[in-house]
Amino acid sequence: MKATAKAHPIQGLVKYHGMRDEELRLPYHDSISLCTAPSHTKTTVEFDPDLDSDTFVVGGDELADHEADRVAAVLARVRELADADHAQYPVHLESENSFPSNVGLGSSSSGFAAAAMALTEAADLDLTRPEISTIARLGSSSAARAVTGGFSDLHAGLNDEDCRSERLDSPLEDDVRIVAGLVPAYKETEHAHREAADSHMFEARLAHIHGQLAEMRDALREGDFDRVFETAEHDSLSLAATTMTGPAGWVYWKPATLEIFDAVRELRDDGVPVYFSTDTGASVYVNTTAEYAKQVEEVVTEHATETMVWEVGGPAEILDESEALF
Incomplete structure (x- = not known):
């Protein structure tokens, strides 16, 4: 029980x-x-x-x-x-x-x-x-x-x-590293979802989303890091455009968010495999490979309140009873 x-x-x-x-x-x-x-x-x-x-x-x-x-x-x-x-x-x-x-x-x-x-x-x-x-x-x-x-x-x-x-x-699972750049700013995803369809950009998003899904599935299957995370970066911008043009005009990004975007693009110009991504919030996921994770974290740390380096996690699991919270 x-x-x-x-x-x-x-x-x-x-x-x-x-x-x-x-x-x-x-x-x-x-x-x-x-x-x-x-x-x-x-x-x-x-x-x-x-x-x-x-x-x-x-x-x-x-x-x-x-x-x-x-x-x-x-x-x-x-x-x-x-x-x-x-x-x-x-x-x-x-x-x-x-x-x-x-x-x-x-x-x-x-x-x-x-x-x-x-x-x-x-x-x-x-x-x-x-x-x-x-x-x-x-x-x-x-x-x-x-x-x-x-x-x-x-x-x-x-x-x-x-x-x-x-x-x-x-085949990407073992090599992907995610540098999470924390940009503290409370957000409410529920509100954004509730008014998404009222944005004049929503129909435009629906028109191209199936192509992005097909691109993502194919790139994941092929293990193409750049295609996967370039697609994710573009999708983040599309999502933000829809959110910002809803009735409430939600703008989740903060100055530090944009600073991380710029830093990522500068790294990429220098040949580093790295892409940014956001959900509905100001914090940024910076996606790279194990080889470049330390270099990328050093750059993101200059702009984020806190950074965490993560890997691809597995499915939800049942823990031993010794790990119960009560």
Whole structure:
């Protein structure tokens, strides 16, 4: 009745933007990402008949309102699928991140992936990771890809049979390094998704996104570093254009964000294989190879508040009971 799971956050490579169904969190189109490790979320859950109600604690704070509702949606789906009587007991969930949250580094993806993984285990559900990805998706669409790990592709669809994540094999996995440049600035991805379709740039994004997805899948299969991350860089600019031209005119980037962009382009002009990428936030992913990671980090450190060097992470996993948070 108790389980602990770990999941790595994602960096969007070809990102989804906007949802055709907010309740089921069904995106308008496919999306591809990579998981970043060793950054992770660890979550412990326990179904306990002695509790009065469900409680969700993240980073030491009990969730309420919309944040609690998102976790409750994941839990409700687990209870719906479970045959075990104990899965109907109240649940206590605690979660903690090894990296900063709400700064554009994918904390919601690893958070809901770890929650879905732990809850299905504690409820005695025997599911594949693609099946678990459909549960995690109810909290965050990006969490579906954090469940399957590595380079993953979330397929768009109108149901759980179609809208699920699968892992994509690529010879790049071992050599990619991600220098995360932290630029502190609180952001709210939910707002950006909610008004994405109201941007006059949204239809233009939909018109070219399928070509980018095809390019990304082919480049990953071929192990072509430059094609993969040049495509990711271009997709980041496209996403920002759509976000900035929505009704609220969201501009997430800060001066330090643009400084990192310029530094990356200067490095590239000098022959370094390096590309920038952002999700909805001011922090920057700087993608390079193992050979150049130290050089790139030294440059990014000049502009970011903090840097972290990450590798491609694996799928969400169940941890030993000795690693439980409570």
